Structures are given as C-alpha cells and as structure tokens.
Amino acid sequence: MTTAGQPEAWNENWASPDRLFTRRTPRTLRQLWQRAYFEDLWRRLDAAGLTAGAGPLVACEQGSGRGTTSMYLAARGAAVTLVDLAPNALGEAKAAFAEDGLGDPSAVLADVRDTGLPSDHFDCVYNIGLLEHFDDPLPVLREAVRILKPGGVLFFVVVPVVPERNKRLVRALFSPWRLVPEPVKAAVRPWRGLHRSQPVFHRTEFTRDAWSDWMVAAGATSVEVIPYNPFHPPVLGDAFERRVAVPLYRAALAVGQRWGRDRGLQTRAGFELCDLVTGSK
Secondary structure, eight states, rough: OTTTOOHHHHHHSSSSOOOOOOOSSOOOOHHHHHHHHHHHHHHHHHHOOOOSSSSSSEEEEEEEOOOOHHHHHTTTEEEEEEEEHHHHHHHHHHHHHHHHHOOOOOEESSSSTTTTTTTTTTEEEEEEEEEGGGGGGGHHHHHHHHEEHHHHHEEHHHHHHHHHHHHHHHHHHHHHGGGSOOHHHHHHHHHTTTOOOOOOOBBOOOOOOOOHHHHHHOOOHHHHHEEEEOOOOOOOOHHHIIIIIIHHHHHHHHHHHHTOOOOOOOOOOOSSSSSEEEEEE
C-alpha cells in the first residue's frame, strides 16, 4: 500500500523537515543529492533554451514536500508553483522560502493527479521521490504533460527497488560495513559509534521500460529513462559522511565536469539508487 493520497501521513512526515537547501557547499549527502538533482534539471532546461528567455522560467513541482528543488530554481529567478496534498508540507516550504529570502512561492493544495492548474502553462514540471508512491503513476504523468508548455521539460527522480544481484557489489564499494556479519557489527557498534538511523525511502518495482511506456502513453516526447545517482550513503556515521564521503562525491562530480564528461548523476546500471525519467511535449 502506498502513501499517495494520504495527507495525514505526509503532514506527520513534514512536521520537522531537514534543511536540504543550502547556498553553501553541501555538507551532508542529502544536501548533495538535492543540489545535484537541481543542477541536472538546470542543464536540461538550458539545453532546451529555457534559461535565457525574456521573462522568468515558470516551474511546477508536483508533490513538493520541502520544496527544495523549487528553492534552487527560485534562487535562479524562476517563478515556482508548489503542489502538495499535505498542508504542513506547503507551510514548511513557504517558511523555508521566506527564511532564505526567496520570496513567496505559489502554493496549491491539491492532488497531483488533478491540480486544477491551467494547461500548457509551465516551462518545466518536476518531482523528486514522488512517483514511486503510486500504484498507478499514469494519471500523475498525464497531468504533468497537460500543464507543461510545448517544448517544456519533464524531470522525475524515481526511487526503485535495488535488485539483490546488485547489492553486494554496491555495498562492497560504498558501504562495506554492511557485508560484515551481524554478530561482529553488534559487538563493534557500542564503541565505534557506528549505529545511526538511515532514511527510509519508499521504493517501486516498476522497471525503466515501464516508465518509458507510461511517459509515451501520457503524451510525452523525447522520453529517456536512465540509471541515476550512484552516491550511496555510507554507514560509518555522520562524521564520516561529512568529512570523507561527501567530499569524495563532490570531487567525483568536479572531475566529470573538468574532463568534459559532465553527465551529472547518470550512472551505469547496477550502481543506481534512483531512475531519472525525462521528456518533453
């Protein structure tokens, strides 16, 4: 059972949100993810010729939650509309916008499957970690295409189930602590301070082929679905994340840019934490 269409659950989820938007260098992995998602979206908008128009970019975030991606767009001058079914989410997002001097975003309390927004209105429609909460995501995609302008950009980050065959290699490379037998971990945790709560993400078993078919059925064009985000969370504590993992991941992004192979968080199949679903109209 998914949490889509359950505002009570999402009100509780957003009661005390982390601050994921930052104007400074990201220090936590979730801040780095969010910055990188925005930068990848901005590159696609720039390639579509949408970042240098006469007026501000007009953008809509479906299932906005904290509105982090929208905060980054607003910091670049975009006019953003946040859509969420949970009033707490919209309240937290508007407070965060105000605190960071980003103005007052348009906030729409509505189901993302039926937003009531005008057709052919937005330069981009995007969501981060929304679609996996729906047993049938096609109505969400149809609504996104409906409110998108012709030539606009669709950008959806989806959290899939990681196949068992991929987990051992990924863990060996990114979180080797998970390969240690549980009795050894139980003995070491108290004096190494290794126990920490990990964020729990709802995951979907839908394949990349399924997302591609749904995008086409929704009326999207130039559809692409790729393995995305190889930056796995370490399990050696917050200090290790901030001092070692995040700087290494930032360096990996910088190397890709310097070598002229800037593909953002695109990765090889088997290393991904997410799928990236993109398209146009």
